[in-house]
Amino acid sequence: MSLALDGIRIVEMGQLIAVPHATKLLSDMGAEVIHIESCVRPDNYRLQSFYGNTVEGNFWDRAANYYEQNRNKLSLTLDLTDEACLNVLKELISTSDVFAENYTPRVMRNFGLEYDDLRKIRPDIIMVSSTGYGYVGPWSTYGAIGYSTESASGLASITGYSDGPPRLPEIPYADYAAAEHTAFAVMAALIHRANTGDGQFIDVSQSETLTSTIPEAIMDFTVNGRTQERVGNVHPSISPHGCYPCAGDDAWIAIAAETDAQWQSFCRVMLRDSWIDDPRFKDSVARVENRAYLDTSISEATASRSAGELMTSLQRAGVAAGAVLNGKQMLFDSHLKSRGFYEVVEHDEISGMPSLPYSSRPWKLSLTPGSSRTAGPTMGKHNNLVLGQYLGLSETAIAEMKGTGVIGTGPTTPRPPRVVPLEEQLSRGLIISYEDDFKDKLRDRFD
Amino acid sequence: MTADSTNNRDNNTGGALAGVKVLDLTHHVAGPYCTKLMAAFGAEVLKVECPGVGDPARGLGPFAHDDAHPEKSLLFAYLNTSKRGITLDLKSSTGRSLLERLVAESAILVENFSPRVMPALGLDYDSLQKINPALVYVSISNFGQTGPYRNYKATDIVEYALGGLMYILGSHDREPLKHALRQSQFKAGTNAATAALMAYFYKLKTGQGQRVDVSVQEAVASALRDTVSLYSYNGAIRQRQNSYTGDMPRSPMPTSDGYIVPIHFGGAVDWDATGDFLGEPDLKSEKFSTPMSRLEHAKELHETLEKAFGRWEKYELFEQANKRRGSIYGIVQSPAEVVASGQNGHRNYFAEIDHPVIGAATYPGAPLIMNGTPWKASLPAPLLGQDNQRVYCQQLGLSSAELTILRASEVV
Numbered sequence: 001m002s003l004a005l006d007g008i009r010i011v012e013m014g015q016l017i018a019v020p021h022a023t024k025l026l027s028d029m030g031a032e033v034i035h036i037e038s039c040v041r042p043d044n045y046r047l048q049s050f051y052g053n054t055v056e057g058n059f060w061d062r063a064a065n066y067y068e069q070n071r072n073k074l075s076l077t078l079d080l081t082d083e084a085c086l087n088v089l090k091e092l093i094s095t096s097d098v099f100a101e102n103y104t105p106r107v108m109r110n111f112g113l114e115y116d117d118l119r120k121i122r123p124d125i126i127m128v129s130s131t132g133y134g135y136v137g138p139w140s141t142y143g144a145i146g147y148s149t150e151s152a153s154g155l156a157s158i159t160g161y162s163d164g165p166p167r168l169p170e171i172p173y174a175d176y177a178a179a180e181h182t183a184f185a186v187m188a189a190l191i192h193r194a195n196t197g198d199g200q201f202i203d204v205s206q207s208e209t210l211t212s213t214i215p216e217a218i219m220d221f222t223v224n225g226r227t228q229e230r231v232g233n234v235h236p237s238i239s240p241h242g243c244y245p246c247a248g249d250d251a252w253i254a255i256a257a258e259t260d261a262q263w264q265s266f267c268r269v270m271l272r273d274s275w276i277d278d279p280r281f282k283d284s285v286a287r288v289e290n291r292a293y294l295d296t297s298i299s300e301a302t303a304s305r306s307a308g309e310l311m312t313s314l315q316r317a318g319v320a321a322g323a324v325l326n327g328k329q330m331l332f333d334s335h336l337k338s339r340g341f342y343e344v345v346e347h348d349e350i351s352g353m354p355s356l357p358y359s360s361r362p363w364k365l366s367l368t369p370g371s372s373r374t375a376g377p378t379m380g381k382h383n384n385l386v387l388g389q390y391l392g393l394s395e396t397a398i399a400e401m402k403g404t405g406v407i408g409t410g411p412t413t414p415r416p417p418r419v420v421p422l423e424e425q426l427s428r429g430l431i432i433s434y435e436d437d438f439k440d441k442l443r444d445r446f447d
Numbered sequence: 448m449t450a451d452s453t454n455n456r457d458n459n460t461g462g463a464l465a466g467v468k469v470l471d472l473t474h475h476v477a478g479p480y481c482t483k484l485m486a487a488f489g490a491e492v493l494k495v496e497c498p499g500v501g502d503p504a505r506g507l508g509p510f511a512h513d514d515a516h517p518e519k520s521l522l523f524a525y526l527n528t529s530k531r532g533i534t535l536d537l538k539s540s541t542g543r544s545l546l547e548r549l550v551a552e553s554a555i556l557v558e559n560f561s562p563r564v565m566p567a568l569g570l571d572y573d574s575l576q577k578i579n580p581a582l583v584y585v586s587i588s589n590f591g592q593t594g595p596y597r598n599y600k601a602t603d604i605v606e607y608a609l610g611g612l613m614y615i616l617g618s619h620d621r622e623p624l625k626h627a628l629r630q631s632q633f634k635a636g637t638n639a640a641t642a643a644l645m646a647y648f649y650k651l652k653t654g655q656g657q658r659v660d661v662s663v664q665e666a667v668a669s670a671l672r673d674t675v676s677l678y679s680y681n682g683a684i685r686q687r688q689n690s691y692t693g694d695m696p697r698s699p700m701p702t703s704d705g706y707i708v709p710i711h712f713g714g715a716v717d718w719d720a721t722g723d724f725l726g727e728p729d730l731k732s733e734k735f736s737t738p739m740s741r742l743e744h745a746k747e748l749h750e751t752l753e754k755a756f757g758r759w760e761k762y763e764l765f766e767q768a769n770k771r772r773g774s775i776y777g778i779v780q781s782p783a784e785v786v787a788s789g790q791n792g793h794r795n796y797f798a799e800i801d802h803p804v805i806g807a808a809t810y811p812g813a814p815l816i817m818n819g820t821p822w823k824a825s826l827p828a829p830l831l832g833q834d835n836q837r838v839y840c841q842q843l844g845l846s847s848a849e850l851t852i853l854r855a856s857e858v859v
Contacts, residue, residue, distance in 0.1 A: 004649040017672065029645050044713060049673045051680045064673040064680050115818075132775075134816075137793040142769040143712065147697050148777025151708050154785040156699060158627035161617070166699040166706055166779050167624060170615040170688055176670035180637040181484075181814050187644035188488045192463035192820050194651055200819025208796055212814035213480075213633035215525035217782045220509040222797075222809035223521055227783055233604060233625055236508065241604060243613065243622040250686065252623055254608035320600035322608035324623050327685055328678040330611040330668060335596040341665055342675075356679045362635065362665035363642035364591070366572075367657035368649050418715075418738065422683055428742060429619050429689025431677070438682030 003030025004368040008190065010098040011036065011089070012073070013113075015043045016145065017175035018130045018206055019102040020069035022182035027072035028361050029370040034096075034386060035073040036089065037379060038080070039408040045069065046379065047417050051353050055416035058409075061351040061378040068358065070376030071345060076387070077380040079406040080111050089113075091391055094121045097193075098186055100128040104143055105135050115201035124199040126189045130182055134205030144206065146172020153210035158217055160230040167230075177213060178206035239287040240266070243324065244299050246307035250432055252324035253307045255298070255314065263287065265317035269310075270301045326432070331357060332445060339364075343372040344446050350378055354439075357446050380409040462489015463820035467647065470546075470553040471495060471530060472537075474502040476629050477587045477663060478559035479526035480636030481643065485555070486529035487813060487822040493549065493838065494527060494829060498534040498857050501831040502527075511805045517831065518804040524828045525810055528800060532829025533838045534859050537568050541858045548843055550575050550582065554650070555643050559587040562597050572658045582656040583646040587639045591662035601663065606631035610667025615674055619687045634670065635663040691749045693742035695721075699779050700752060705761040708777035709752070709768075724771060727755035802827035835859050 008031040014020040020035070027033040037043060045065035052062070060066075076092075078085040090113075093099050099118060101108060108114050108129065115127045129135045132144020133152065147168050150156050155174075160167035185202045193199055211218065217228045233254075235241035240263075241256045257266045260283065267275045275281050275297075280290045287294055302310065307323035314321035325333060331342060342357035360372060387393045387401070401407045422434045435441070467490040471482040479494075479502070486492040496502050504526060505517040512519075536542040550556060556575065558565055565571050565586070572584045586592055589601040596609070607613035607625040617624035639661040646657050677683045688698065695716045699706035711721070722730030729751045734744045741748050756764065761778055768776035785791060786809065798812040805827075813822040839845045839859065853859045 002649070002653075004645045021670075025641065049677070049680070053681050064676040068672055068676060133790050134794050137790045139769075139790040143775035144777065145710060145712065145775065147708050148710055148775055151699065151706070151777035151779045152785070152788075154780055154782045155626060155628075155630075156706075156708075156779050157781045159616075159624065161621065161624070164618070165701065167617060168698055168708070169612060169626075170685055171670075171672040171674060173612075173626075173670070177634065177637070180634060180641065180670075184484060184637060184641040184644065185488075185815050185817060187641055187648060188463035188820070189817060191467070191644060191648055191651065192465075194648070195466070198819055200817060203816040203818065205794065205796075205815070208791065208794070208812075209814040211785055211791075211796070212811045213630060214628055214782070215811050216509055216522050216628050218786065218811050219521040219525060219808065221782045222786060223511050223805070224509060224513060226509070227781055228627070230627070233622070235602075235604075238602070241602075243604070243608070243624070245622070252608070252614075254604045254613065254625075256602040256604055258602070315596075315599045318600065320602050320605045322599075322601065322605035324608040324613050325611050326614045327611065327671070327674040327676075330671075330675050331678060333609070335590060335594045335609075336665075336668065338594040339591055339662070339665070341668065356676070359669045359671065359675060360665075362638045362662055362669045363645075364660040365642065365646055365649075365657055366659075367655060368646070422681065424742070425683065428692050428694075428745075430685065430692065431683045432686035434681060434683040436682060438678060442679055 002368050003370060004365065005030040008032065008098070009096040010034070010100060011093050011096045013101040013103065015102060016045055017069055017172060018178045019100045019128070019182065021176060021179035022186065023073070023100055024069055024071060025183045025361060026186060028372065029368065033073040034092065034382070035070055035075050035377065037075055037077045039077050039380070039405070039410065039412045040079055042379070042411045050419065053419055053422060055419050057352070058350065058378070059416055060411060060414070061348070062353060067376045071358065071372050072374055073377055074382035074386060075377035075380055076382055077407045077409070082406040084401070085406050086111060088387065088391060090121055092386065093118055093125065095390065096122065096125070097190065098126045098128065100130070100182070100186070102130040104131060105129065105140055119199065124193055124197055126186065126193060126199045126202070128182060128186060128202045128204065130178055130204040130206060132205070133207050135203040146175035146206070149178070149207040150174035150210060152207040153214070154217060155210055155214055158214070158228050158230055161232045162230055162234070164230070174206055174210045178204055178209045181209040234291065237284065237288060239284065239291045240294055240298055242295055242298070244302040246302055246305055246310065248307070251307045253302060253310055254322045254324060256320045258320070260284070262319050266314065266319045269313045269317050269319065270298070272301055342446070345372045345375045347375045348378045348381065357442070378409065380407060383407050461820065462487070462822060463817055464488050464490040467491065467555065468553045469493070470549050470556045472556065472558040473587070474559065475504050476522070476526065476632035477635040477639065478557055479504065480633050481585070481587065481639040482530065482557050483526050483528060484637065484640040485643070488817065489820065492530040494530045494532045495546070496532060496534050496831060498536050498832070498859055501534070511808070516804070521805070524802055524805055527828035528810065529826045530829055531834040531838070532832065533835050534832040536858045537570065539858050541853065543569060545839070545843065546570070547578050550578050553579070553582065555583045555585065555647055557585040557587070557639065557643065562586070562588050562592045576656060580656055581650055581654055583643055583650060583659065584656065585639055585643045585659040585661065587635055587661045587663065589662070590664050592660045603629045603631050606663050606667055610664050611671050611674060612667050615685055615687060617687045619689050623687065631663050631667050635661055635666040638666045691745035693738070693745035693748060696749070696752070700756045702756050702759050702761040702764060706779035707756060707761050707764050708779070709756070710775045710777060711773060712775050713773050724768070724774070725755040726758065727751065730755065800827050803830060832859065
């Protein structure tokens with residue numbers, strides 16, 4: 001099967017999500033991504049969320065967040081404070097199309113890995129720096145993760161219940177928005193280079209990418225002087241529009257009925273035909289005005305219904321509705337199953353992990369579909385391949401690097417982090433439940 | 448680099464996608480954001496709207512000065528910068544044959560109708576690839592072109608529910624939330640633009656076009672980090688966070704004038720050092736000294752933190768914290784503060800665009816800076832049908848008389 005990005009090589013000095021997710025998407029479509037890691041300072045995502053919730057042995061090769069962002073890649077460990085390693089990296093970059101990184105600008109400056117340095121060794125290199133607030137500017141020296149940049153972007157200030165503080169989801173959302181824009185920019189730069197031969201430097205501010213997705217709030221201020229408030233799930237002109245309780249523990253359904261016809265269908269499916277003739281709900285203006293009363297009434301009517309069954313009934317009647325799916329329900333959703341959205345990936349034997357399903361990608365290309373070919377690499381898995389075959393270092397030279405510890409297959413000082421037992425996660429409210437028979441259920445679903 | 452960075456955001460030289468012709472059959476948000484990104488970075492985007500009414504996004508607020516006029520939707524104005532616009536009735540046979548001529552000249556076609564519409568119009572991929580085998584044909588839809596939900600209706604809140612993001616946003620003892628506005632649509636638009644360019648890149652090498660199917664649900668579901676793998680790794684199900692976790696919250700905490708997000712990165716929080724930094728000796732107390740004791744006194748810990756943060760002003764705390772190693776605090780900025788931000792100002796983030804009906808206004812600018820091929824944002828969104836003459840007469844060679852007939856018969 002052909003791959004759209006076959007022949008493209010990306011050297012990635014990424015951590016967490018903002019760059020690794022972007023290069024993962026490119027690797028799915030065939031780019032060869034060499035993920036540079038440090039044994040001295042391992043990627044934080046190698047140090048949390050472990051398979052089996054244990055930190056015995058090589059725990060850094062069993063971390064969910066690492067595997068989520070790094071499939072299909074090659075892993076090369078390098079200690080860049082060592083001059084030989086730094087030269088190896090530069091030589092590798094000279095054979096590459098793209099160099100992508102998401103450290104603070106100080107790091108690239110200190111290593112002499114800025115764009116002006118790299119284009120001397122590879123004139124048409126495409127370099128991406130993804131930072132919390134941008135490569136230049138008074139905040140450019142500040143570190144950031146998705147929670148910080150989502151807050152600075154403006155999105156957090158308008159998200160939340162109308163009577164509560166700003167809210168962030170339980171994942172670093174802004175990192176993904178930045179990564180998705182980064183993948184786009186790399187593609188645009190590759191096309192430009194294919195047409196002109198020119199590389200370039202791409203400066204991604206993770207905060208700015210997210211601000212570019214809330215124009216309604218930004219321009220309501222710049223044009224009308226209005227500051228939008230937090231409104232929960234309320235829509236300014238659609239009612240009903242909200243999230244309503246269903247039968248079961250923490251079960252919910254999202255419903256949006258926009259037109260009068262949809263409203264009437266909704267009432268019938270809810271077995272509340274009397275609402276159709278109720279003057280308080282007679283048209284969309286009345287339903288918006290009496291929103292609070294309507295939402296309370298709907299909640300009473302949905303509380304005894306199954307979220308999944310109610311969704312099916314409402315959708316059959318032409319009303320937009322969706323069960324609020326949790327992490328497990330996503331894996332078992334029939335629609336995502338039929339689209340093959342979760343792809344089973346085999347892990348390296350030394351991880352001790354079975355094959356597991358991972359989310360794939362939000363597109364299907366008919367001719368060059370791309371795929372999850374291999375799981376994220378164990379640490380330093382491709383040291384010999386990259387140093388020996390790609391760069392032509394001798395076995396002796398590689399052995400010497402291993403000996404001095406500038407390359408390796410695990411952290412220089414492995415410090416197993418404290419693992420929070422599932423029972424304690426439950427009492428801290430981090431998880432709602434856990435199941436002991438999940439392996440059997442997964443096998444039944446994905447075999 | 449990069450002293451030049453700030454000057455290269457918006458200077459209207461050729462973009463990265465110069466010469467790429469995009470036929471834009473999109474409406475609402477996801478499709479227009481996809482083609483906006485391409486237009487901003489140099490593609491020639493021709494937006495096709497329904498005669499008379501146009502893109503329904505023209506009816507979405509906020510409107511300039513709250514005037515609900517079809518040329519004054521600020522959302523529409525933002526989503527359609529740097530595009531040209533024509534009107535065409537795709538249901539008429541004349542309209543369809545004109546569209547086919549445009550398809551023959553285009554590299555990429557983007558549409559985001561529900562999956563039934565393009566086949567019903569005779570504009571499905573199989574028909575159009577006969578006209579132009581190199582065409583990259585991009586469809587964005589709520590749930591993709593296949594599968595049991597393919598004809599399901601959705602708005603942003605439904606995509607949040609079925610995309611797995613809603614369950615993990617909000618308070619553990621209240622209903623789940625969606626983000627404000629239309630995030631799922633923007634995510635799908637961004638991903639669709641990337642996928643379109645991947646297919647186009649392949650076409651550059653091989654001459655072969657192909658079909659691209661983008662699902663809004665999957666755009667949300669592909670960005671959940673370990674929410675799903677917590678189950679496949681441990682059988683556990685993540686939920687919306689409890690207010691009192693017995694740890695440093697990584698959610699907005701009130702200061703005297705707003706909110707900050709107290710992120711302590713890279714290992715365990717040093718509570719003594721944090722107490723010194725914040726000027727709150729109670730944080731160094733015995734009862735907060737171990738994970739178990741903090742859990743036991745979780746509510747008290749939370750209140751002590753509220754007391755500590757509440758003494759600070761948010762920008763002062765944000766800047767002081769970020770000068771310390773590992774404390775990468777975030778700051779909650781309102782849209783007004785984002786617009787006034789010195790960081791965004793230094794980077795020339797915002798764009799001034801003069802629109803013939805709205806007038807000059809400040810728009811969010813390029814989402815990122817491509818230094819070699821800056822984006823262009825100076826062209827305002829097209830008025831309904833503004834480029835009909837240019838496209839139908841100059842480009843396709845129709846006479847003025849023919850265009851008049853098309854207008855009279857409401858084909859354009």
